[in-house]
Amino acid sequence: MKAAILTAPNEISLSDIEMPNTNQGDVLIRVRAATICGTDIRIYRGRKTAGVRYPSVLGHEFAGEVLDNGGHDSLKIGDRVGLCPFIACGHCRLCKTGHENLCTQGTAVGYEIDGAFAEVIRIPAQAVEAGNLRHLPDHMSYEEAALVEPLSCVINGQNKLDVSSADSVVVLGVGPIGLLHVKLARLRGARRIIASDPNAQRRAAALEAGADVAIDPTAEDLVERVKAETGGHGADVVICAIGIPALARQATDLAAFSGRVSLFAGFSKGVFAEMDVNGIHYRELTVTGAFGLSRKDFDHAFDMIASGRMDVKPMITHRFALDDIGEALGTAEDGSAIKVAVLDE
Structure with a gap:
């Protein structure tokens, strides 16, 4: 079978490899659509190393059809399925206290387990038995099913912020994740949504996704504009949807008294960011992180997309065959696309 093999930072190539070896209960899925995540780019460029192996296959946002059901009565050959790609251990303290997304004993497809930038992927029996499929x-x-995973992560992030109809929301960076934050905040009834991005295409996409205002932070003072848009108060919720250190400081400047700030995006290893600690103290700001997803988040996101309440179809702007994985990664990285899909053709 064909697979895109990552052998070192900045080195990925299409190769013919053996079909995955399976253990009892493992399932094989033919990948029909896999979308490229910003984390895939960070791994590819060597900016994220935790859990990364060489050689390995990236890709954790995907869906496909069952080739081998591993003896599971709940699955038939040809069934169309999507997967929650993080497999928590289920028995550690974090899993038992409702934080399985933070499980340090878990494994993830596209990291410890070869991922979806391949014709066929192996799903461990543990994931099937835990209900991840x-x-x-x-x-x-x-394609829609592939986008369940990033929406799941966004749901996790906004749940920590308790976004509601009472809130004004600023989203810093409206790439794919930022756009999902805009869409979800709109679905949750946020009273005003302000998007910030220097990319004109992405600002236009944010307005289409439900933002009330889309600002170019290189063309005007973002802090002053946000104050003007919020009656001088600042934003109730500020979401850093891109891992640029300067935005962490800016987020605290944008937040209103008693505001909530989410450092949602991952930052490169070893990067430190300045924040206004006096602003956090005197204005009683809440600053939180958000990492990954749980099966609960995945099921919530799946049902939102399957029911049509969340329309993610317009987000796929570019499509490539697996043979063109290098071009696909380059397009996802250069900002000319919203979301890039790698398809079985």
Whole structure:
């Protein structure tokens, strides 16, 4: 089978390899659609190393059809399925206290387990038994199902912020993740949503996704504009949807008294950011991180997309065959696309 093999930072190539070896209960899935995540780019460029192996196969946002059901009665050959790609251990303190996304004993597809930038992927029996696989309804495309994973992460992040109809929300960076934050904040009834991004295409996409205002931070003073848009108060919620250290400081400047700030995006290893600690203290700001997803988040996101309450179809702007994985990664990285899909053709 064909797979995109990462052999070192900045080195990925298409190769013919053996089909995955399976253990009892493992399932094989033919990948029909896999979307490229910003984390895939960070791993590819060597800016993220935790859990990364060489050689390995990236890709954790995907859906496909069952080739080998591993003896599971709940699965049939040809079934269309999506996967929650993080497999928590289920028995550690974090898992038992409702924080399985933080499980340090877990494994993840596209990290410790070879991922979806391949024709076929192996799903461990543990994931199947834990309910990580979901059957796709007939009307749900493979591309839509691939986007369940990033939406799950966004749901996790906004749950920590308790976004509601009372809130004004600023999203810093409206790439794919930022756009999902805009969409979810709009669905949750946020009273005003302000998007910030220097990319004109992405600002336009944010307005289409439900933002009330889209600002170019290189063309005007973002802090002053946000104050003007919020009656001088600042934003109730500020979400850093891109891992640029300067935005961490800016987020505290943008937040209103008693505001909430999410450092949602991952930052490169070893990077430190300045924040206004006096602002956090005197204005009683809450600053939180958000990492990954749980099966609960995945199921919530799956149902939102499957029901049509969350329309993610417009987010796929570019499509490539697996043979063109290098071009696909380059397009995802250069900012010319919203979301890039790698398809089985």
